[in-house]
Amino acid sequence: xxxxxxxxxxxxxxxxQQAVLxxxxxxxxxxxxxxxxxxxxxRASCSKETLYKWFGDRDGLLTATVRWQASRxxxxxxxAQVLDGATLRERLQDFxxxxxxxxxGPTSVALNRIAIAHAGSRKSxxxxxxxxxxxxxxxxxxxxxxxxxxxxGLLAFADSEAAFxxxxxLVGRDIQIRLLxxxxxxxxxxxxxxxxxxxxxQFLAIYGRAKPDPNHQL
Amino acid sequence: xxxxxxxxxxxxxxxxQQAVLxxxxxxxxxxxxxxxxxxxxxRASCSKETLYKWFGDRDGLLTATVRWQASRxxxxxxxAQVLDGATLRERLQDFxxxxxxxxxGPTSVALNRIAIAHAGSRKSxxxxxxxxxxxxxxxxxxxxxxxxxxxxGLLAFADSEAAFxxxxxLVGRDIQIRLLxxxxxxxxxxxxxxxxxxxxxQFLAIYGRAKPDPNHQL
DNA sequence: CGAATGCCGTACCGTACCGTACGGTACGCG
DNA sequence: CGCGTACCGTACGGTACGGTACGGCATTCG
Numbered sequence: 001x002x003x004x005x006x007x008x009x010x011x012x013x014x015x016x017q018q019a020v021l022x023x024x025x026x027x028x029x030x031x032x033x034x035x036x037x038x039x040x041x042x043r044a045s046c047s048k049e050t051l052y053k054w055f056g057d058r059d060g061l062l063t064a065t066v067r068w069q070a071s072r073x074x075x076x077x078x079x080a081q082v083l084d085g086a087t088l089r090e091r092l093q094d095f096x097x098x099x100x101x102x103x104x105g106p107t108s109v110a111l112n113r114i115a116i117a118h119a120g121s122r123k124s125x126x127x128x129x130x131x132x133x134x135x136x137x138x139x140x141x142x143x144x145x146x147x148x149x150x151x152x153g154l155l156a157f158a159d160s161e162a163a164f165x166x167x168x169x170l171v172g173r174d175i176q177i178r179l180l181x182x183x184x185x186x187x188x189x190x191x192x193x194x195x196x197x198x199x200x201x202q203f204l205a206i207y208g209r210a211k212p213d214p215n216h217q218l
Numbered sequence: 219x220x221x222x223x224x225x226x227x228x229x230x231x232x233x234x235q236q237a238v239l240x241x242x243x244x245x246x247x248x249x250x251x252x253x254x255x256x257x258x259x260x261r262a263s264c265s266k267e268t269l270y271k272w273f274g275d276r277d278g279l280l281t282a283t284v285r286w287q288a289s290r291x292x293x294x295x296x297x298a299q300v301l302d303g304a305t306l307r308e309r310l311q312d313f314x315x316x317x318x319x320x321x322x323g324p325t326s327v328a329l330n331r332i333a334i335a336h337a338g339s340r341k342s343x344x345x346x347x348x349x350x351x352x353x354x355x356x357x358x359x360x361x362x363x364x365x366x367x368x369x370x371g372l373l374a375f376a377d378s379e380a381a382f383x384x385x386x387x388l389v390g391r392d393i394q395i396r397l398l399x400x401x402x403x404x405x406x407x408x409x410x411x412x413x414x415x416x417x418x419x420q421f422l423a424i425y426g427r428a429k430p431d432p433n434h435q436l
Numbered sequence: 437c438g439a440a441t442g443c444c445g446t447a448c449c450g451t452a453c454c455g456t457a458c459g460g461t462a463c464g465c466g
Numbered sequence: 467c468g469c470g471t472a473c474c475g476t477a478c479g480g481t482a483c484g485g486t487a488c489g490g491c492a493t494t495c496g
Contacts, residue, residue, distance in 0.1 A: 031339055033339045036482085037484060037485080038484090046443075046444070046445095047443065047444045048445095048485075049486075049488095050442085112395075113334055113335060113337065114338075116330075116334050116335065117338075119399055119400030120249060120328070120331050121249055127398075127400035128400065130399055131396060131399050135395065135396065165392055166388065166420060168391055168392050169388050169390060170387050170388065171387075172387060173384065173386055174353055174387065174390075176395055178349060178353065180334045181330075181334060181348055181349050182337030182345035182346065202424045206424065254452080254453060254454085255453075255454060256452095256454090259474090259475090263475095266456085266475090267455095267458095268472085268473060270454095276453095276455090
């Protein structure tokens with residue numbers, strides 16, 4: 001009579017529940033529109049009754065799935081201290097590569113499609129969860145690096161949020177919207193690294209200070 | 219026994235049909251998920267039978283709606299020839315403002331949501347239509363300007379497509395994805411103009427050839 | 437061993453919605 | 467006038483899907 005629903009509570013889902021959520025992700029990737037309760041139950045070899053006991057309703061199941069996927073995207077926070085130019089480039093490049101790998105992945109595309117379709121109606125915003133764990137999470141990880149770069153005199157900007165948004169735009173460009181709208185553009189690892197490098201260089205062309213220059217104004 | 223379906227044919231829809239399509243757009247903006255054939259018929263004061271005669275099926279109706287909206291977004295093509303720095307800035311600024319106004323508009327958000335949700339399944343890609351009339355249409359209009367700027371010695375780039383994609387990223391940044399995911403970020407005209415100006419200056423910082431016009435600082 | 441629990445499989449219900457059919461009305465034309 | 471055409475309003479069938487109920491099995495625990 002226990003087994004709190006994994007939706008309301010923030011408990012990590014059990015192993016069996018994780019298997020169910022992975023089944024949902026699999027269905028989403030195959031065809032976002034056929035994520036029906038019957039299909040999930042069949043795919044996960046569980047009964048619909050169990051689905052409803054664990055997740056409340058279909059919305060709870062989708063929410064739990066989004067959370068579950070988000071929980072394993074998070075890479076480790078690593079604090080960087082003093083930066084030289086090469087290290088800054090490297091860190092930004094890493095972020096750009098990671099981000100591009102995420103948004104071009106089929107799971108991300110499927111999940112964003114679901115969340116966007118859901119955002120049209122009011123109920124329980126998957127969009128907020130996706131944003132919090134995607135766009136905003138990466139922002140909170142990049143901004144300290146940018147600020148460290150500024151502290152080291154390598155970058156010049158007033159607002160780290162604005163600077164990050166520019167970085168975000170330079171990295172992603174039109175890739176995400178094109179993928180979401182169904183275009184199949186294949187980026188291999190080399191292409192992603194090339195794209196990331198270009199974005200970093202362009203970012204430095206805008207915000208870079210030529211030399212470590214300890215007179216930071218604004 | 220005529221009245222070719224407005225879907226298969228490329229005929230412009232009749233006035234009455236346009237009213238129907240506007241009703242669909244209205245429903246999409248209000249709540250993307252309640253665009254049902256009954257609701258459209260009620261809203262447009264027409265019978266479902268007529269809807270099916272005109273548009274074939276629900277997919278045809280949605281496709282016709284996307285085309286209809288696309289048909290009136292197109293601004294006039296205007297060929298510019300020789301550019302000086304101020305004119306180039308102005309043209310780019312205009313494009314940026316227009317684009318931001320489009321993607322922040324509720325109709326665009328609703329339409330993109332529908333198209334993205336639809337892109338998950340195979341049938342009749344609204345995504346392709348939206349891309350062709352949004353992202354790609356603006357690209358084809360911007361690239362000649364960029365090339366004219368290059369011809370005038372104001373810009374330096376090898377690939378106009380790549381340069382445009384950078385411009386696209388600098389203008390849009392994270393705005394579209396955040397709106398699609400349900401965030402309500404309100405940009406008034408002044409905010410859009412400010413954003414557009416920033417994007418143009420950043421673009422020139424990357425691709426600009428040192429040409430006088432010292433009224434910018436960032 | 438017997439009861440309780442947790443879960444699977446499946447049948448079932450209500451509803452929403454796509455697509456069609458049918459009756460009724462206004463209008464143009466021979 | 468009578469007929470055809472185009473359309474509105476509505477009712478209806480079929481179906482897919484969300485959510486519930488029930489029988490059966492395996493495991494755990496008293």
